[in-house]
Amino acid sequence: MLTAILAITLLALILGLVLGFAAIRFKVEGDPIADQIDKILPQTQCGQCSFAGCRPYAEAIAAGEVDINRCPPGGEATIHALADLLEVEFKPLDEECGVEKPKMLAVIDEDRCIGCTLCIQACPVDAILGAAKHMHTVIASECTGCELCLPPCPVDCIDMVETKPKPNTWRWPDPAHIDLKLGDQP
Amino acid sequence: MTQKLGSFPGGLKLNGQKKRSTQVAIRKMPLSKKLILPLQQHIGEASIPIVSVGDKVLKGQKIAKAEGHVSVALHAPSSGTIIAIDEQPIPHPSGLSALCISIETDGEDQWIKRQPIKDFTEHTEHEIRQLIRDAGIVGLGGAGFPSFIKLNPGVHHHVETLIINGVECEPYITCDDMIMRERAEGILDGIEIMCYALHVKNCVIAIEDNKPEAISALELALGARPHLKETNVVVIPTRYPTGSEKQLIQVVTGKQVPTGGLPIDIGIVSHNVGTTYAIARSIKHGEPLISRIVTVTGREVEHAGNFETLFGTPMHELLEFCGTKRQPEEPFILGGPMMGYNLSGDHLPVTKTANCIIVGVDDGAKASTPLPCIRCGECATACPVSLLPQQLYWHSRAKDLDKAKEYNLFDCIECGCCSYVCPSEIPLVHYFRFAKTEIMNQQQEHAKADIARIRHENRLARLELEQQEKELRQQQRKAALAATQAAKVKQAAELPTEPQTTDSQETQ
Amino acid sequence: MTDYALILISTILVNNIVLVKFLGLCPFMGVSRKLETAIGMGLATTFVLTLSSISSYLINEYLLAPLGIEFLRTISFIFVIAVVVQFTELVVHKTSPILYQVLGIFLPLITTNCAVLGVALLNVQQGHGFLESALYGFGAAIGFSMVLIIFAAMRERIAVADVPVAFQGAAIGLITAGLMSMAFMGFAGLVHV
Numbered sequence: 001m002l003t004a005i006l007a008i009t010l011l012a013l014i015l016g017l018v019l020g021f022a023a024i025r026f027k028v029e030g031d032p033i034a035d036q037i038d039k040i041l042p043q044t045q046c047g048q049c050s051f052a053g054c055r056p057y058a059e060a061i062a063a064g065e066v067d068i069n070r071c072p073p074g075g076e077a078t079i080h081a082l083a084d085l086l087e088v089e090f091k092p093l094d095e096e097c098g099v100e101k102p103k104m105l106a107v108i109d110e111d112r113c114i115g116c117t118l119c120i121q122a123c124p125v126d127a128i129l130g131a132a133k134h135m136h137t138v139i140a141s142e143c144t145g146c147e148l149c150l151p152p153c154p155v156d157c158i159d160m161v162e163t164k165p166k167p168n169t170w171r172w173p174d175p176a177h178i179d180l181k182l183g184d185q186p
Numbered sequence: 187m188t189q190k191l192g193s194f195p196g197g198l199k200l201n202g203q204k205k206r207s208t209q210v211a212i213r214k215m216p217l218s219k220k221l222i223l224p225l226q227q228h229i230g231e232a233s234i235p236i237v238s239v240g241d242k243v244l245k246g247q248k249i250a251k252a253e254g255h256v257s258v259a260l261h262a263p264s265s266g267t268i269i270a271i272d273e274q275p276i277p278h279p280s281g282l283s284a285l286c287i288s289i290e291t292d293g294e295d296q297w298i299k300r301q302p303i304k305d306f307t308e309h310t311e312h313e314i315r316q317l318i319r320d321a322g323i324v325g326l327g328g329a330g331f332p333s334f335i336k337l338n339p340g341v342h343h344h345v346e347t348l349i350i351n352g353v354e355c356e357p358y359i360t361c362d363d364m365i366m367r368e369r370a371e372g373i374l375d376g377i378e379i380m381c382y383a384l385h386v387k388n389c390v391i392a393i394e395d396n397k398p399e400a401i402s403a404l405e406l407a408l409g410a411r412p413h414l415k416e417t418n419v420v421v422i423p424t425r426y427p428t429g430s431e432k433q434l435i436q437v438v439t440g441k442q443v444p445t446g447g448l449p450i451d452i453g454i455v456s457h458n459v460g461t462t463y464a465i466a467r468s469i470k471h472g473e474p475l476i477s478r479i480v481t482v483t484g485r486e487v488e489h490a491g492n493f494e495t496l497f498g499t500p501m502h503e504l505l506e507f508c509g510t511k512r513q514p515e516e517p518f519i520l521g522g523p524m525m526g527y528n529l530s531g532d533h534l535p536v537t538k539t540a541n542c543i544i545v546g547v548d549d550g551a552k553a554s555t556p557l558p559c560i561r562c563g564e565c566a567t568a569c570p571v572s573l574l575p576q577q578l579y580w581h582s583r584a585k586d587l588d589k590a591k592e593y594n595l596f597d598c599i600e601c602g603c604c605s606y607v608c609p610s611e612i613p614l615v616h617y618f619r620f621a622k623t624e625i626m627n628q629q630q631e632h633a634k635a636d637i638a639r640i641r642h643e644n645r646l647a648r649l650e651l652e653q654q655e656k657e658l659r660q661q662q663r664k665a666a667l668a669a670t671q672a673a674k675v676k677q678a679a680e681l682p683t684e685p686q687t688t689d690s691q692e693t694q
Numbered sequence: 695m696t697d698y699a700l701i702l703i704s705t706i707l708v709n710n711i712v713l714v715k716f717l718g719l720c721p722f723m724g725v726s727r728k729l730e731t732a733i734g735m736g737l738a739t740t741f742v743l744t745l746s747s748i749s750s751y752l753i754n755e756y757l758l759a760p761l762g763i764e765f766l767r768t769i770s771f772i773f774v775i776a777v778v779v780q781f782t783e784l785v786v787h788k789t790s791p792i793l794y795q796v797l798g799i800f801l802p803l804i805t806t807n808c809a810v811l812g813v814a815l816l817n818v819q820q821g822h823g824f825l826e827s828a829l830y831g832f833g834a835a836i837g838f839s840m841v842l843i844i845f846a847a848m849r850e851r852i853a854v855a856d857v858p859v860a861f862q863g864a865a866i867g868l869i870t871a872g873l874m875s876m877a878f879m880g881f882a883g884l885v886h887v
Contacts, residue, residue, distance in 0.1 A: 003761050003762075003763060004761070004763045004766055007757055007758075007761055007763060007766070008766065008769075008770065008773075011753070011757065011770060011773065011774075012773070015773065015774070015777040018777065018781065019777055019780055019781060019784075022780075022781050022784045022785070023784060025784075026784040026785055026787065026788035027788070028787050028788055028791065032791040032792075033791050033792065033795050036792065038639070039632075041635070042631070042635050042638075043635040043636070043638040043639045043642065044638070045638070045642050053642065054639070054642075062795075077628070080585070084728075085792070086795060086796065087727065087728065087731060087795075087796045087798070124642050124645065125638050125641040125642050125645065126641055126644070126645050127641070142637070142638070142641065144634075144638050165280065165282065166282065166284070167226070167276065167278045167280055167282050167284050168226075169627070169630070170278070170280040170282060170623070171620070171623040171624060171627055172279070172616065172619040172620040172622075172623050173620065174620055175613050175616040175617055175620055176583055558856050559856070580851070580854040580855060581854060583854065584853070584854035586854060589850075
């Protein structure tokens with residue numbers, strides 16, 4: 001009986017030492033998964049996911065605290081990409097956070113703008129140019145369409161317009177709609 | 187002629203349907219009242235207008251300049267007045283509009299002063315390329331890639347063979363056939379210029395064996411030019427898609443262009459016969475590219491044939507001129523039946539890449555509902571690039587784009603062989619085009635997201651810095667205030683004994 | 695020499711741990727949705743199985759048997775396996791964080807993978823020597839990885855195919871596994887000893 005206890009204790013001791021050594025040797029620094037998740041997110045920094053930007057949301061996903069379906073600007077494509085990366089089931093977009101909209105662009109009605117600089121402070125990607133008491137304008141190529149500049153504007157001079165496809169950015173339509181749906185075979 | 191020919195896998199034997207449009211010689215399309223010229227008729231950056239509304243222009247006058255490297259100039263096809271520079275519908279599968287210059291012609295068709303070059307060897311290769319660029323010449327086979335780039339081998343490459351592509355493998359199209367029959371001399375002039383620009387002697391004119399008239403015309407013309415002794419007409423078997431650049435190179439030389447590579451990487455440059463002719467016109471006659479031969483054919487066309495058409499001519503005028511039973515706004519095919527696309531809309535202009543208009547395909551595939559894939563593998567047998575269309579189809583359909591890319595989706599030349607042979611009539615090429623544009627769109631969005639991330643991070647860093655500076659200033663002010671107050675108190679207390687000596691810096 | 699070759703053939707093909715002995719079915723169904731993951735799981739399991747069959751042989755031979763405490767065999771084997779799995783987990787987390795995330799619960803679950811304990815106990819039962827034990831564990835792991843990878847490749851294709859609604863998901867997966875199993879039963883006549 002005593003030998004058995006001793007043997008098991010000895011075994012436990014040796015194996016414990018091995019594990020302890022391994023834990024120090026293979027210590028993981030940083031959070032590489034959050035980086036990869038952050039790469040997939042659309043970087044609008046819109047906060048519709050209830051986090052203060054894309055990076056905090058990515059970190060929360062990596063920690064397993066939130067679902068992957070809280071990003072309306074990324075839409076289904078982003079959820080699919082996340083589901084693929086993390087090998088979890090696809091989930092439809094959480095309607096609490098918003099709905100998927102076509103890509104938008106903020107446009108300032110320059111006649112109505114009073115130059116209050118509030119939208120400049122709100123813009124997460126510094127895509128609005130202007131100075132106090134002077135007209136502001138949006139740098140169209142940098143705007144992510146996050147709509148964060150809308151609420152602060154005191155004169156409602158910012159409109160969201162849908163970005164129209166140009167011949168060189170146009171995409172062929174999905175032919176699947178004329179295709180047989182799964183399980184439709186006679 | 188005795189050269190051993192190579193081959194490529196797959197491919198199809200198609201019914202040519204070319205007789206209908208080769209009965210009559212090339213005719214000139216009458217001048218249209220209004221010409222609409224899209225600023226982007228080529229691959230690359232759109233040209234920049236250098237005229238404004240109301241300007242009078244002469245035939246051949248430059249109206250838009252090249253922007254960036256991959257771009258060419260645009261010229262007025264006839265004399266007249268610029269009436270608009272605005273968005274107009276363009277011949278594109280999307281049916282979208284793009285910036286166009288509209289000219290109201292005055293009917294006089296008056297040329298600007300042309301500067302023909304008698305002896306091009308007096309100019310350097312670089313000058314020749316610039317002349318070709320300024321003449322607005324792009325590949326007239328259908329892709330519209332600026333030709334001057336393909337005449338510049340660069341310092342790292344040596345060109346062994348120039349291939350002149352007179353294959354025209356797609357059914358119905360005959361514009362290259364007719365230009366070879368009627369303008370063989372001009373083509374040979376163009377070959378001389380190209381050989382000079384590329385420093386190459388060996389030139390192959392590849393023609394499919396279903397064009398005996400073109401073959402004899404070119405051989406006859408070649409016989410009269412003994413100095414072109416290393417230029418040969420090579421007759422190749424008729425098979426679709428031999429006319430595709432990479433497949434043609436495989437047939438003529440037996441060499442394969444590597445994935446993602448260019449023909450120049452294996453020492454080959456190829457140009458279309460129409461392009462070759464246009465280069466000859468631009469150098470020898472000083473005429474920029476302002477017109478092209480367009481084949482108008484199909485079951486519904488009464489006077490099918492080839493028409494020398496000024497760019498910007500509305501397609502419906504061309505169709506009316508040929509007499510079609512087509513109703514207004516009825517769709518027609520631009521390009522061949524295999525690789526072309528349906529267009530509708532009457533005011534679409536003829537552009538540099540518009541090689542053929544078909545109204546009514548004879549044995550046209552009826553738009554039927556595709557049946558499920560039966561995994562017969564016919565598509566893989568037919569594929570000239572040895573891809574697996576079936577696997578690409580599954581992945582494209584499931585929007586599993588990474589997998590589709592792994593199966594070399596971007597090597598697909600969209601020739602349409604797989605869709606043609608599919609017994610279930612699945613529009614395979616449509617799926618591949620869809621997947622390709624989706625992937626490109628995703629890449630653009632990723633690039634944009636990366637920029638947004640960097641801008642956001644920079645902003646956060648800046649805000650933090652500002653915050654720190656603000657706090658620092660506040661602390662300084664507080665410290666200064668506290669110091670002066672302390673000094674005052676001290677002063678008040680010690681007034682009779684000593685004057686104060688407080689250092690405000692110390693309290694920081 | 696032939697004996698060792700036979701052990702390998704027998705464990706990989708004839709007595710495949712998954713398809714013939716039906717051990718370790720949980721990760722076989724659970725981690726076969728993507729090929730890359732299946733390869734990662736295969737590698738991890740190969741590592742664990744080989745190492746645990748070696749160390750369980752050593753413990754059995756040099757600790758339990760001399761002291762006459764074979765009755766502690768099962769518990770000490772589970773002990774060893776748990777440690778090896780933990781060790782693997784640490785290594786995987788360091789070398790491939792995404793694989794770590796993707797394998798998720800299945801990585802610690804290798805501990806309770808009956809294939810691992812099964813192989814260790816079979817080793818003792820069949821009285822294998824040191825090299826035989828190692829080969830037996832390694833062969834079983836290769837067999838496991840092989841069918842896992844084949845199955846994952848098939849599932850990837852099935853995922854994008856037109857499967858009738860009633861069979862979609864796990865149903866078609868199980869049918870496929872059944873067909874694979876029948877195919878592997880065919881290896882039964884491969885070796886006549």
